[in-house]
Amino acid sequence: MQNKLLNTIDSPKELRLLSQEKLPLLAKDLRDFIINIVATKEGHLGASLGVIELTIALHYVFDTPKDLLVWDVGHQAYGHKILTGRRDTFDTNRQIGGLSGFPNRLESDFDTFGVGHSSTSISAALGMAIASKLKGDFDTQHIAVIGDASIASGMAFEGLNHAGVTNANLLVILNDNAIGIDPSVGALKQYLTNVKKGTEKQDNIFEALNFDYSGPIDGHDLPLLITELKRLKNTKGPKFLHVITTKGKGLRQAEENQVTYHAPGKFNKETGELNPKSNIKQPPKYQDVFGHTIVELAKQNKKIIGITPAMPTGSSLKYMMEQIPDRAFDVGIAEQHAVTFAAGLATQGMIAFCNIYSTFLQRAYDQIIHDVALQNLPVIFCLDRAGLVGEDGATHHGVFDLAYLRCIPNLIIAAPRNEIELRNIMYTAQLGLKHPIAIRYPRGRGENLNWQQPFSKLEIGKGECLKQGTKTAILSIGNMYKNVVEALEFLEEASAFSHYDLRFIKPLDETMLHEVFKTHDTVVTIEDGTLLGGFGSAIAEFKTKYNYPNKLILKGIPDHFIEHGTVLELQKTINLDSKNLSLFLKKMTD
Numbered sequence: 001m002q003n004k005l006l007n008t009i010d011s012p013k014e015l016r017l018l019s020q021e022k023l024p025l026l027a028k029d030l031r032d033f034i035i036n037i038v039a040t041k042e043g044h045l046g047a048s049l050g051v052i053e054l055t056i057a058l059h060y061v062f063d064t065p066k067d068l069l070v071w072d073v074g075h076q077a078y079g080h081k082i083l084t085g086r087r088d089t090f091d092t093n094r095q096i097g098g099l100s101g102f103p104n105r106l107e108s109d110f111d112t113f114g115v116g117h118s119s120t121s122i123s124a125a126l127g128m129a130i131a132s133k134l135k136g137d138f139d140t141q142h143i144a145v146i147g148d149a150s151i152a153s154g155m156a157f158e159g160l161n162h163a164g165v166t167n168a169n170l171l172v173i174l175n176d177n178a179i180g181i182d183p184s185v186g187a188l189k190q191y192l193t194n195v196k197k198g199t200e201k202q203d204n205i206f207e208a209l210n211f212d213y214s215g216p217i218d219g220h221d222l223p224l225l226i227t228e229l230k231r232l233k234n235t236k237g238p239k240f241l242h243v244i245t246t247k248g249k250g251l252r253q254a255e256e257n258q259v260t261y262h263a264p265g266k267f268n269k270e271t272g273e274l275n276p277k278s279n280i281k282q283p284p285k286y287q288d289v290f291g292h293t294i295v296e297l298a299k300q301n302k303k304i305i306g307i308t309p310a311m312p313t314g315s316s317l318k319y320m321m322e323q324i325p326d327r328a329f330d331v332g333i334a335e336q337h338a339v340t341f342a343a344g345l346a347t348q349g350m351i352a353f354c355n356i357y358s359t360f361l362q363r364a365y366d367q368i369i370h371d372v373a374l375q376n377l378p379v380i381f382c383l384d385r386a387g388l389v390g391e392d393g394a395t396h397h398g399v400f401d402l403a404y405l406r407c408i409p410n411l412i413i414a415a416p417r418n419e420i421e422l423r424n425i426m427y428t429a430q431l432g433l434k435h436p437i438a439i440r441y442p443r444g445r446g447e448n449l450n451w452q453q454p455f456s457k458l459e460i461g462k463g464e465c466l467k468q469g470t471k472t473a474i475l476s477i478g479n480m481y482k483n484v485v486e487a488l489e490f491l492e493e494a495s496a497f498s499h500y501d502l503r504f505i506k507p508l509d510e511t512m513l514h515e516v517f518k519t520h521d522t523v524v525t526i527e528d529g530t531l532l533g534g535f536g537s538a539i540a541e542f543k544t545k546y547n548y549p550n551k552l553i554l555k556g557i558p559d560h561f562i563e564h565g566t567v568l569e570l571q572k573t574i575n576l577d578s579k580n581l582s583l584f585l586k587k588m589t590d
């Protein structure tokens with residue numbers, strides 16, 4: 001019977017009853033179980049395969065959930081979920097109504113801290129450790145498990161810096177596999193490589209920060225891990241264990257091709273090979289439109305620089321890194337640095353395209369205001385994964401950007417409705433804007449096979465009328481225009497509706513808006529950002545400013561966090577999909 005041993009483990013209690021000799025068998029079961037499910041249900045793979053032994057050892061040695069275990073990012077926590085009572089529901093991972101792809105406090109007592117964004121684990125575990133101490137509890141253990149790419153982030157170092165001057169009962173475990181999603185970068189990576197080689201004499205950074213440092217040790221050697229964790233359990237104060245692992249361990253393809261198998265999509269669980277791609281030509285991914293367009297522009301304009309904080313593959317800046325390496329920078333998981341670095345470049349006349357996922361730009365809010373906008377530096381922000389992103393869920397949806405950016409003076413905000421417009425706005429931005437600009441675009445594919453058309457300049461702040469109707473004006477931004485077009489296709493009464501693509505959330509096309517409000521009874525706004533403070537709010541402010549009496553209806557992301565599922569499923573839950581939009585519009589004509 002498959003997973004015979006794993007099937008007996010409903011919680012770490014049963015795990016702790018096993019003899020140490022049985023644990024390698026459990027590790028094998030756990031790997032097979034994860035591979036079987038991720039092969040068909042998709043999700044993050046390599047990171048969890050790499051920490052199977054560490055996961056087993058942690059739950060074996062520590063008294064979880066009383067001892068508090070915090071996983072950084074949480075994309076490596078599948079083994080943890082399966083061993084902590086979620087084996088039989090794990091096939092719902094990342095699906096609507098199912099388990100979250102990341103640890104989540106609402107899901108289990110074993111998930112001590114909600115994660116998804118990186119580098120929070122040390123601060124969170126330190127907070128827990130100090131709280132325990134203040135409550136007079138000197139027994140509880142507090143453990144942060146953090147990867148080599150995540151520990152290089154400023155936030156992680158802020159946590160280490162603080163922890164080092166406390167006597168908190170904190171254990172930081174560095175899971176060092178020398179890769180993030182893409183290969184790790186920077187001087188710290190070099191330092192860790194030197195530690196592993198043991199060839200070069202160098203001071204130990206973690207000891208210098210007052211941690212009791214041990215390692216590096218082989219993170220796939222269960223007896224060694226267990227012995228070391230038992231020792232650390234009885235050592236007081238801040239401790240640091242450096243563990244070396246292989247991302248993707250146990251699946252040959254995942255070990256050999258770690259970038260692809262970070263989140264490989266569907267694959268053959270027997271052979272490990274990726275499912276063949278369809279031969280049907282598809283429209284490009286937005287990320288690739290960005291990636292190829294910046295190369296095209298940078299070849300013509302020597303001032304163009306590309307920046308990504310640790311997402312060369314996800315953003316497709318990798319194309320520029322391959323072709324123009326001296327002007328394309330992966331700065332590691334360092335969104336704040338990425339923004340201020342771009343600002344510095346801009347002071348010297350360089351044209352910095354700073355590509356950050358909408359959700360991760362939240363990290364760099366002060367830098368956008370203080371370092372870029374206040375000085376009116378013409379940095380070009382390309383915000384990938386704007387709107388609902390799907391299965392990564394609440395931690396990753398890029399739905400807040402319009403609200404958090406719209407209030408910043410000097411900043412232009414554009415939402416191209418398709419990939420051709422994305423190219424054109426990128427082209428326009430590098431011609432010499434006098435302001436910073438944020439260009440937001442979604443995860444997934446555009447709509448045109450023939451997208452590499454000659455560039456044309458867009459007028460900043462100018463929208464477009466896509467369809468002229470009689471009674472109601474629908475205003476959309478970005479690729480939500482597609483839902484409107486489809487919604488109108490279902491409608492017999494479509495002639496009552498005009499459809500405008502505003503293109504720019506800031507500045508608004510006021511000339512067009514005056515025309516809209518003067519010639520329609522009702523105005524409806526559609527966006528994939530939050531209703532509070534977003535595009536619809538901007539239109540409401542316009543209506544109030546000019547005292548228009550029209551009825552205004554706002555449709556967008558309501559005031560609660562949206563969970564995980566496919567984008568379409570999630571849109572349906574909030575009536576933003578084309579069918580529900582159509583029903584809503586139809587009711588307006590009844």
Ligand SMILES: Cc1ncc(C[n+]2csc(CCOP(=O)(O)OP(=O)(O)O)c2C)c(N)n1
Nearest residue numbers: 047116117118147148149150179180181310
């Ligand atoms: C703030 C933030 N920026 C970027 C990401 C995207 N991201 C998720 S996992 C990851 C790499 C993490 O690498 P590492 O910490 O080494 O863990 P590993 O995948 O190797 O286990 C990145 C960049 C994120 N989750 N959070």
Ligand SMILES: CC(=O)[C@@H](O)[C@H](O)COP(=O)(O)O
Nearest residue numbers: 073075116263314385392443
């Ligand atoms: C865990 C994490 O933050 C990333 O791996 C994220 O899931 C990437 O998202 P994309 O798949 O949209 O690049």
Ligand SMILES: [Mg+2]
Nearest residue numbers: 147148179180
């Ligand atoms: Mg790593």
